[in-house]
Amino acid sequence: MSAPETFAPRRDEPLFGRLAIIGIGLIGSSIAHAAKELNLARHIVLSDADPDVRRRARELDLGHEVAESALEAARDADHIVLCVPVGACGAVAEEIAPVLKAGAILSDVGSVKHAVVEAVSPHLPEGVHFVPAHPVAGTENSGPDAGFPSLFLNRWCILTPPPGTDEAAIARTRQFWEGMAAIVEVMGSQHHDLVLAITSHLPHLIAYNIVGTAEDLAAVTQSEVIKFSAGGFRDFTRIAASDPTMWRDVFLANKEAVLEMLGRFNEDLALLTRAIRYGDGETLHKHFTRTRAIRRGIVALGQEKAETEKLKKR
Numbered sequence: 001m002s003a004p005e006t007f008a009p010r011r012d013e014p015l016f017g018r019l020a021i022i023g024i025g026l027i028g029s030s031i032a033h034a035a036k037e038l039n040l041a042r043h044i045v046l047s048d049a050d051p052d053v054r055r056r057a058r059e060l061d062l063g064h065e066v067a068e069s070a071l072e073a074a075r076d077a078d079h080i081v082l083c084v085p086v087g088a089c090g091a092v093a094e095e096i097a098p099v100l101k102a103g104a105i106l107s108d109v110g111s112v113k114h115a116v117v118e119a120v121s122p123h124l125p126e127g128v129h130f131v132p133a134h135p136v137a138g139t140e141n142s143g144p145d146a147g148f149p150s151l152f153l154n155r156w157c158i159l160t161p162p163p164g165t166d167e168a169a170i171a172r173t174r175q176f177w178e179g180m181a182a183i184v185e186v187m188g189s190q191h192h193d194l195v196l197a198i199t200s201h202l203p204h205l206i207a208y209n210i211v212g213t214a215e216d217l218a219a220v221t222q223s224e225v226i227k228f229s230a231g232g233f234r235d236f237t238r239i240a241a242s243d244p245t246m247w248r249d250v251f252l253a254n255k256e257a258v259l260e261m262l263g264r265f266n267e268d269l270a271l272l273t274r275a276i277r278y279g280d281g282e283t284l285h286k287h288f289t290r291t292r293a294i295r296r297g298i299v300a301l302g303q304e305k306a307e308t309e310k311l312k313k314r
């Protein structure tokens with residue numbers, strides 16, 4: 001009987017012996033699903049600070065074992081992935097440092113990279129390789145029930161190894177993410193934070209802001225704002241439902257880059273405001289034509305990426 005079709009090939013031999021996933025939310029549970037289904041590790045152990053989450057992870061049969069503490073999960077692990085909010089990475093690294101074995105690869109999935117590198121690096125024991133990662137894939141849902149194995153399919157995963165990181169450890173981390181069907185790119189942590197400030201962090205801030213403003217208005221207009229909301233506003237409400245702890249940490253950890261991008265955004269918004277005020281249709285039309293071309297370019301690129309991946313698999 002042939003093996004059932006899956007979104008990525010299942011490995012004959014696991015890539016890692018023991019994989020430890022600390023933090024069992026959307027990302028941690030998605031990695032657990034994918035790694036188990038695709039045989040990326042012989043033994044997958046998970047842990048979470050919240051006992052209700054650990055209980056739920058056992059009910060969902062995530063990985064092979066749910067440990068009572070991060071320390072217990074990380075003991076003897078070959079690959080440890082921190083899937084906790086960005087602001088918790090330093091403390092978890094400090095907690096597990098005494099049991100990390102030489103040669104192990106420590107990684108994370110934080111949406112901000114430079115602050116994580118700064119927070120984790122001081123706790124790295126001799127001989128442990130740190131390869132930070134950011135899968136640029138997610139949803140507005142969180143918790144252990146939110147994960148699914150194909151979350152990373154055809155999505156970027158950005159690695160930001162500090163200069164001098166062991167090349168073999170970078171290569172193994174790349175294999176891990178490619179094993180889950182992600183497309184891997186390597187860049188510096190500060191460059192990452194600047195790029196993601198405009199492509200991910202600012203859009204979330206705008207969504208959080210506009211939904212709040214509309215809600216304030218709703219009180220005045222007897223809920224008409226919510227009642228008549230069509231596609232545009234609904235799309236914002238999806239993003240604005242994202243996890244508050246995660247996003248609080250993102251904005252606190254990427255303060256400089258977000259403020260820089262917010263400054264530019266406000267300048268451009270002032271130009272559009274002025275065009276509306278003075279009835280300058282030409283400026284508005286030109287701007288909207290340019291942004292439509294950008295969207296169509298992104299869609300075309302996406303199709304090309306999917307085609308390339310299909311060809312690679314043949």
Ligand SMILES: NC(=O)c1ccc[n+]([C@@H]2O[C@H](COP(=O)([O-])OP(=O)(O)OC[C@H]3O[C@@H](n4cnc5c(N)ncnc54)[C@H](O)[C@@H]3O)[C@@H](O)[C@H]2O)c1
Nearest residue numbers: 023025026027049050083084085086110111138139142143
């Ligand atoms: N949600 C997304 O779209 C997305 C996408 C890419 C990367 N990320 C990054 O992934 C990480 C996790 O995000 P998520 O969406 O999975 O969050 P989540 O809220 O779904 O899960 C986070 C889990 O971490 C646990 N946790 C918090 N502090 C802990 C600690 N000190 N020790 C052990 N467990 C702890 C929480 O109890 C929770 O179960 C964040 O750093 C986030 O920036 C998120």
Ligand SMILES: O=C(O)C(=O)C[C@]1(C(=O)O)C=C[C@@H](O)C=C1
Nearest residue numbers: 111135136137138139140199200
């Ligand atoms: O699709 C979504 O819900 C997301 O917001 C995912 C998204 C993004 O901004 O693209 C959010 C944060 C992560 O760090 C990576 C991905």
